[in-house]
Amino acid sequence: AVPAALRPAVQALLFQALRQLGRARALARLLAQRPPAADAQALLLTALALAWDDQAAPYTPFTLVSQAVEAAKRQPATRAQAGFINACLRRFLRERDALVAATDSDEVARSNHPAWWLQRLRADHPEHWQRIVQANNTQASMVLRISESKTTVAQYQQALTAIGMQAQTLGGTALALRRAAPVQELPGFAAGWFAVQDAAAQRAAPLLLQGLDRGAPLRLLDACAAPGGKTAHLADWALARRAPWTVTALEVDARRAARIHDNLQRLGLQAQVLVADAAQPAQWWQAAGGQPFDAILLDAPCTASGIVRRHPDVRWLRRESDIAQLAAQQARLLDALWPCLRPGGRLLYCTCSVFRAEGQAPVAAFLARNADARLLPSPGHLLPAPAHTGGSLGDNAEGEHDGFFYALLHKTAP
Numbered sequence: 001a002v003p004a005a006l007r008p009a010v011q012a013l014l015f016q017a018l019r020q021l022g023r024a025r026a027l028a029r030l031l032a033q034r035p036p037a038a039d040a041q042a043l044l045l046t047a048l049a050l051a052w053d054d055q056a057a058p059y060t061p062f063t064l065v066s067q068a069v070e071a072a073k074r075q076p077a078t079r080a081q082a083g084f085i086n087a088c089l090r091r092f093l094r095e096r097d098a099l100v101a102a103t104d105s106d107e108v109a110r111s112n113h114p115a116w117w118l119q120r121l122r123a124d125h126p127e128h129w130q131r132i133v134q135a136n137n138t139q140a141s142m143v144l145r146i147s148e149s150k151t152t153v154a155q156y157q158q159a160l161t162a163i164g165m166q167a168q169t170l171g172g173t174a175l176a177l178r179r180a181a182p183v184q185e186l187p188g189f190a191a192g193w194f195a196v197q198d199a200a201a202q203r204a205a206p207l208l209l210q211g212l213d214r215g216a217p218l219r220l221l222d223a224c225a226a227p228g229g230k231t232a233h234l235a236d237w238a239l240a241r242r243a244p245w246t247v248t249a250l251e252v253d254a255r256r257a258a259r260i261h262d263n264l265q266r267l268g269l270q271a272q273v274l275v276a277d278a279a280q281p282a283q284w285w286q287a288a289g290g291q292p293f294d295a296i297l298l299d300a301p302c303t304a305s306g307i308v309r310r311h312p313d314v315r316w317l318r319r320e321s322d323i324a325q326l327a328a329q330q331a332r333l334l335d336a337l338w339p340c341l342r343p344g345g346r347l348l349y350c351t352c353s354v355f356r357a358e359g360q361a362p363v364a365a366f367l368a369r370n371a372d373a374r375l376l377p378s379p380g381h382l383l384p385a386p387a388h389t390g391g392s393l394g395d396n397a398e399g400e401h402d403g404f405f406y407a408l409l410h411k412t413a414p
């Protein structure tokens, strides 16, 4: 509902507030013993989230407080509580240091992650969990994947330099922009010279396709494809190498599937797109050619716990019970797709999650129940690191990317 011209600014404020919501809730509990109605509470939390740390505040704390009160007065839903919000926030301005100090012992306030999430990160990544939390609260760079079929990373970097933009290579086809920009303002958007894609997501196509026979007419399947970031990468990889491979993309959600077409069209790439449930091959097997695939990418639905830098709402919206439900879907998809792979073929399983329950666990269980499945050398978890630190974390060779999990499975011949 936000007018287009205001969207970037509104989103920036919203994302900053979501990254500080744990702290804001803890402060609000000190200021108001009983929370006000939902809309008023939202304004109170937004003002506290943006104002509590004056080093990071986008406006002076005084401005944020007075604007929150002004906004409360303008909305019928909050008008009656404008005085209450004003009283809470004025007290906050007067006693800020003491109030902030009083919330410092609260781990949820300090980390801005739900308690169950922290517990899981600590158990899953005992050595790295604090860095993951820190990374999750930073703003991720805008990262491009350069279309190898159209240009090279070096040429594209020159094109950026020519318009005064700076970018840093992250390995492979990935370029991180020093400053984010609307895609239309970047060189070659309409001509399909690049796609916006995080560096960890850019690992999928090379992991699946490296070493395949470039002369053979191979059949590739992207089983959970929308919006088509990885489908496009698979097709671009093949085109750039003149490999006569065909790509089929499956997506269960018709609206999301439309975005695959849009992306392929802009990037000048070909793939067959089918709207179907990948876990029910009877629905799509014939339409997809009725022949086993040589390589399958399963980018399974997951909690998205690896991409909270880019989607700061995820941690607050997820419930811990979602994990078991998603893990069941992941197992169902693996089981249904395995028979669609030819013996000797490979399947790359991935999720944008840092939880082991959506990575190592489903893969280990799958290997245990399928004697013809073997794990090839795989990255496992790529863990997110804070941007621009140049630091590396475990197997996080490139330093700046989302959290992902990759396991490459080989199907042995009978």
Ligand SMILES: C[S@@+](CC[C@H](N)C(=O)[O-])C[C@H]1O[C@@H](n2cnc3c(N)ncnc32)[C@H](O)[C@@H]1O
Pocket (backbone or CB within 6 Å): 201, 223, 224, 225, 226, 227, 228, 229, 230, 231, 250, 251, 252, 253, 256, 276, 277, 278, 279, 299, 300, 301, 302
């Ligand atoms: C993680 S996203 C895929 C992102 C995509 N691979 C990319 O790189 O742009 C998972 C997608 O799987 C779809 N999906 C979920 N369950 C599915 C199923 N049973 N069959 C096909 N698609 C499914 C979701 O609608 C969602 O679009």
